[in-house]
Amino acid sequence: MxxxxxxxxxxxxxxxxxxxxxxxxxxxxxxxxxxxxxxxxxxxxxxxxxxxxxxxxEDLVLYRIADHETEAAGVAAGAADPVDALRRHFLAGLARRDPVTGLNDRPEVLAFHRLLYGTPSLVVRAYAHQERAEAALAEALGGGLDARLAAGQITAVQRILALENYRRIAAGETAEQVAPDAVEAAERAFGRLAAGLRGPVRKPAG
Missing domain, CATH: 1.10.10.60 (Homeodomain-like)
Incomplete structure (x- = not known):
């Protein structure tokens, strides 16, 4: 071993x-x-x-985010309230300035994001990565159409929040300046997500 x-x-x-x-x-x-x-x-x-x-x-670059492919699924699996678990996980990522949340202004992180979002072939592969992450999350939520719909909405919320944080920082703001708005936006977005999905997200066992 x-x-x-x-x-x-x-x-x-x-x-x-x-x-x-x-x-x-x-x-x-x-x-x-x-x-x-x-x-x-x-x-x-x-x-x-x-x-x-x-x-x-492209895999030489995408390797850096490969570990995130099953991250949301891992958080949701076994959680009594998957949406709330993912909300808390995203907020924790903001607090520690996890690059995947977009709220990171370290020069090397910004340079990597510019490479990723500025190269068409990498954008295509990143989209495929997102699709696999969404599929893994849907499976963690129990599979079926309702789970796929929920996973698509959750994944979109995470992606848009992260891109907005990155956009503002790339335009010249610091992570500290963006942080309060990022937290408020995440709380609002996940709140609307929970209200819109209504009822249990995960398909009942059996």
């Missing part, structure tokens, strides 16, 4: 290291200007090895 754990840690370290090298190069020169072969060379691995870890060039 310890040996398997070590192999898994080494694998994760490889993913992280190669992604970090790629993102640094993309930020310096632009996503389209850097080839996969250049990333492999900078990371000290062969191109075939890189493709074993990252099947597409």
């Amino acid at each position: 310890e040996e398997m754990g070590l192999r898994e840690r080494k694998k994760r370290r490889m993913y992280q290291d190669v992604s970090d090298v790629a993102v640094r190069l993309f930020l310096e020169r632009g996503f389209e200007a850097v080839s996969v072969a250049e990333v492999a060379a900078a990371a000290g691995i062969s191109k075939p090895t890189l493709f074993r870890y990252f099947p597409a060039k």
